[in-house]
Amino acid sequence: MATHTITAANIEASVRDNSIVILDFWADWCGPCKRFAPTFEEASERHSDVYFGKIDTQAEQPLARSLEIQSIPTLMVFRDNIMVFRQAGALPPAALEDLLTQVKSLDMDEIRAEIAKNEEEKADAEA
Numbered sequence: 001m002a003t004h005t006i007t008a009a010n011i012e013a014s015v016r017d018n019s020i021v022i023l024d025f026w027a028d029w030c031g032p033c034k035r036f037a038p039t040f041e042e043a044s045e046r047h048s049d050v051y052f053g054k055i056d057t058q059a060e061q062p063l064a065r066s067l068e069i070q071s072i073p074t075l076m077v078f079r080d081n082i083m084v085f086r087q088a089g090a091l092p093p094a095a096l097e098d099l100l101t102q103v104k105s106l107d108m109d110e111i112r113a114e115i116a117k118n119e120e121e122k123a124d125a126e127a
Helices: 011-016 031-046 061-066 093-104 108-126
Strands: 003-005 020-026 051-056 074-079 082-088
Touching: 003 031, 011 020, 011 051, 020 031, 020 093, 031 051, 031 093, 074 093, 082 093, 082 108
Parallel strands: 003 051, 020 051
Antiparallel strands: 020 074, 074 082
């Protein structure tokens, strides 16, 4: 198994210490979560360069609340410590593969520049 259990204690290090991180927020009682689990597992076996984490929202309720998880399954993807994707709902296998391909091809210098520009504009607007 190539997935990792993510908790409040290890989420920051997991995101910080890995270039690409995909998180699956789930619960044992969630039918769509259970149906998506094999797709997530299979992708984790194919993409050894991506850190796959699962967060049990029942066991980690404060963490799920702090990340404003309102429905499950929810996927979050981080690249270089920046959230680049967040969506509720399970993805079919082809869509998950496409998402991972897109994340791997992102120009992170361009994204960091865009974030800096947005923060600068926000600061100017508040001044």
